[in-house]
Amino acid sequence: MAQYCSFYLAEGAYGIDILGIQEILRHQDVTPVPNAPEWVDGLINLRGQIAVVVNLRKRLGLPAAGISGEPIHIISDIEGEPVSLLADKAGDVYEFDPAALAPCPGPAREGAPVLGVFQLENALLHILDPRALLATPVPAAGPLELPET
Amino acid sequence: MDDIVREFVIESAEAMDKYDVLLLALEKDHAGPDGLANVFRIAHTIKGACGFLGFAKLESLTHAGESLLSLLRDGKLAADAGVVSCLLKLGDAVRACLRSIETSGGDAAFDHSALVAEMEALMAGGRTGTAVANPPGTPAGDWSAAEKSPDGSADHVPEAHGEAGRGSDQTIRVDVALLDKLMNLVGELVLVRNQVLQHANDRQKGAAPGAAQQLDLITSELQEGVMKTRMQPIRNVWTRFPRLVRDLAHTCGKEVRLEMDGGGTELDKTILEAIKDPLTHVLRNSIDHGIEPAAERVRAGKPAVGTIRLKAYHKGGQVTIEIGDDGAGIDVAKVAFKAMEKGLVTTERVSRMSDWELAQLIFLPGFSTAEAVTNVSGRGVGMDVVKKHVEGIGGTVDLANRPGQGLTLRIKIPLTLAIIPALIVQAAGQRFAIPQVNVVEVVRLKADAPGKGVEWIQDHPVYRLRGELLPLLRLDDMFRPTYRPLREAIPEDFLAVVQADNAHFGVLLGSVRDTQEIVVKPLSKHLKSAALFAGATIMGDGRVALILDIPGLSLAAGFAREADEAEALAASVAQPETSSGLSVAEENLLLSEVEGLGMYAFPLVSISRLEEISPAALERLGEVDVCQSRGRIMPILRLTDLLEGRRAPLSAAIRTGDQGIKVIVLARGEETVGVVVDRILDVAGSAQIMPALSERPSIRGSAILRGRAVEIVDPEALLGSALATAEIP
Incomplete structure (x- = not known):
């Protein structure tokens, strides 16, 4: 069994293996980086370390967030460096058997950021691959199928 | 391992580095009167400590070396190549022995009888006189006493140390990991200091900024101090190079002189460690591939002895290390051939590469031009590894190739100090x-x-x-x-x-x-x-x-270009900014050629830029070819057509060729026109302009440049006719 930390983006439920997550932070001052990929919001100061802020909505091709509430920074360790994944709000921690991960329907895409889904009672939990999120040459993924809520 | 033994191994290893340098100087006869005495002292010091610590094999080995050295010192034997080689071999043996002590704690497994025999043969060959005179400045007979009495040697060793490595009393060994940690802490301290300073400035009125100021001072000094502990002169790495060059040159049967300049340039210790191997490799390459055999050099009118220059200096916030040789340089044709033969690049790409780009091919993985795999190089791992290493520490490698004259590699290491x-x-x-x-x-x-x-x-x-x-x-x-x-x-x-x-x-x-x-x-x-x-x-x-x-x-x-890239390009980019309207004392001309029709010169100030357009980027719009450039549509027209006042699409040969299309971009305000020529040659200074030979509106005159007749284009007229041409449907 593995534990997954869940969070919400545009009404969809997403999850990341909890072992890769360092902490979750509220508002941070983000310094924009000109000429960076458009899904990079900028940099934040993480107690002396500098973390890249990845706007998950932009990265996953979801519509931009409205003005409702402040996003949260999910600080995860990706290949040894801290990366902040920007999400709408945090959810619960769920426990699943990794073997039960259902692959996304349709042809398999190399380097796609969504590994597969778990079934929640009233939603699907999209499990993300943090490393694929940062693989730069991959063009922004097409809009994901949103679970009905 | 015992602390004393560890200390002994480290100090002896350092002494052996010096030993090599001294010996080589000795061979070339510029060691000075103390040179031999210093070599002698190093051997003696190690021998003395061995007696004390109980490393019998190492002791007998250094003892034999010492005897040989004493003959040299007394002038009973000449320091010729054979003797020096033997002494260098002794150095290697001592190092091997030290390694074995370091790893296994003893020298029992070590066999050196062959070397001792060789030294004894040399000694016998010399005028055998076993009487040992006093070395200048060293107490007589002390060393022979030392090997028998541990007390004597214990007394003697520290003294010899002080002389062998002045300043070694003043230095202390610190674990690099500890230094790294200190460095990080200082970094954090600097951050806190900055924060405190900002607060103190914000509340200057009333509050006492004294403490902040104090903190500022202390932090700065601490930072400087810690930083300096990490800095070491590049000489520390270079000390082993004279030996390396000598041995390699012997192996390759060449004569090579090594010149070193700027050994005092200081570098962070981690960087120093990281460049050691790349530098060694470049030196190997220079000797094995770069410097030609003496006979060949003489035939080429060069001195028989090849020269390799190592140079280090600070420039523009970076440390630059240059390794230059006066050898054959890179034969770009051979390099291109090898690269194609190994399938590293396609023939088609090679045909489009400049000499500079071709020379860069040596940095490709798996590239090696050595005809035969030698002991020294030619295993196909080479410059790519050097490049990777240097880039690993954030540096760059560049080369200036002068075929027949030599090759200079420039390694730039950026300021990576924290x-x-x-x-x-x-x-x-x-x-x-x-x-x-x-x-x-x-x-x-x-x-x-x-x-x-x-x-x-x-x-x-x-x-x-x-x-x-x-x-x-x-x-x-x-x-x-x-x-x-x-x-x-x-x-x-x-x-x-x-x-x-x-x-x-x-x-x-x-x-x-x-x-x-x-x-x-x-x-x-x-x-x-x-x-x-x-x-x-x-x-x-x-x-x-x-x-x-x-x-x-x-x-x-576009302010800076690779120095070795075509000069014409650099000049054409920089020139419009520096010599337009304000001081047109003389006019620079860009020379271009149209095959079969001769040379045409463009006033440099009229040129917006030069471009090479891939035929794939061409689009047809009405009766002209265009391409997209910086968000606008630029008509592309042949110079010959423009001069004749024709509007015509490019010929099929150009459109479908695999060559990039060379285009001179002229601009008027926002509008640009790309003028196609076959070759862009050079930039020439002003020349005496003579009347045009043919009556064409777009030709301003003619001139003699670079010994050839050239027609000078009137860019305004050309632009006018080109834009009119392009706009009329």
Whole structure:
């Protein structure tokens, strides 16, 4: 069994293996980086370390967030460096058997950021691959199928 | 391992480095009177300590060496190549022995009887006189007493140490990991200091800023001190090179002299470690591939002895290490052939490469031109590894190839020290840090002058600074997806004059805040595409600020080009900014050639830029070919057609060829025209202009340039007819 930390983006439920997550932070001052990929919001100061802020909505091709509430920074360790994944709000921690991960329907895409889904009672939990999120040459993924809520 | 033994191993290993250097100097006869005495002393010191520590084999080995050295010292034996080789072998054996002590704790497994026999043979060959005279400055007979009495040697060893390595009493060994940790702590301390300083400044009135000031002072000094502990002269790495060069040259049957310059240049210890192997490899290459055999050199009119020059210096905030030889240089044709043969590049690509690019092929993985695999090199792992190593520490490798004359490799290692002074500025709505090493001066723009003193040449902003024209750069322009200066009012009030490699330019700034010591944090590897930034730092208020990469900006804006790239290109880019309208004392001309029709010269000031367009980028619009350039549509027309007043699409040969199309871009305001020529040759100074030979509106005259008759194009007329041509459907 593995534990997954869940969070919400545009009404969809997403999850990341909890072992890769360092902490979750509220508002941070983000310094924009000109000429960076458009899904990079900028940099934040993480107690002396500098973390890249990845706007998950932009990265996953979801519509931009409205003005409702402040996003949260999910600080995860990706290949040894801290990366902040920007999400709408945090959810619960769920426990699943990794073997039960259902692959996304349709042809398999190399380097796609969504590994597969778990079934929640009233939603699907999209499990993300943090490393694929940062693989730069991959063009922004097409809009994901949103679970009905 | 025992502490004493560990100390012995480390110190002996250091002494052996010196031993090699001294011996080589001895061989060339410029060791000075103390040279031999010093070599003797090193052998003696090690021998004495061995007796004390109970390493019998090493002791007998050094004893034999010492006897041989004593013959030399007394002039009973000449220090010829054979003897020196034998003594160098002794050095190797001692090192091997030290290693075995280090790993297994003893020298029992060590066999050196052959070497001892060799030394004894040499001694017998010399005028055998076993009487040992006193070495100057060393007490007589002490060493022979030392091997018998441990007390005697214990007394004697420290004294010899002091002489062998002056200053070794004054130094202390510190674990690098500990230093790293200290360095990190100092970095954090600097950050806290900056924060405290900012607070103190904010509340200057009333509050006592004394403590903050104190903290500032202490932090600065501490930082400097810790930093210095990590700095070591590059000489420390170079000491083993004379030996290396000598041995390799012998192996290859060549004669090579090594010159070293700038050995005092200091580098961070970690960097020093990291460049050791790449440097060694480059030296190997120079000797094995670069320097020719003596006979060949003489035939080529060069001195029989080849020269390799090692040079290190600080420049532009970087340390540059040059390894130059006066050998054969790189035969680009051979390199190209090898690369194609090994399937590393396609024939088609090679045909389009400049000599400089071809020479760069040696950096490809799996490339090696050695005809045979030798002991020295030729295993196919080579320059690519060097390049990877250097790039691993954030450096660059560049080469200047002079076929037949030699090759110079330039390794540039950027300032990767964790803390640097920087200018904190506000620009493009953000705060940035500019490394102080790049900043020449800061200038306040003339608020009362029209356009604040910023003038425009061909869409490029410039500033007149003490009579010089300084190209300007606005960060707003740089941060757009494609760089193009916007001709608009200048909101900025300052400009920082900065230098990168070979260019000076101005960066327009909203305001200048402060100079500060900043802690450089590398940018995430996922942001490597942003080549405009050298890193990031955390400011006093806890926010992140980006550090501008001035060389990167310079490249992106086209101010600096690779030095070895075609000069014509560089001149044509830089020239319009420096010699337009303001001082047309003489006119520079760009020479181009149209096959079968001769040479045509364009006044350099009229040229916006040079481009090479891939045929795939061509599009047909009506009856002309166009291509997209910087967000606009640019008609592409053949010079010959334009001169005849024709509008015609490009010939099929050009359209479908696999060659890039060479285009001279002329501009009038926003409109541009690409003029196709077959070759872009050179830039020439002004010449006496004679009347045109043929009556054509677009030809202004003719001249003799580079010994050939050339027609000079009238760019205005050409542009006029081209734009008219392109617009009429």
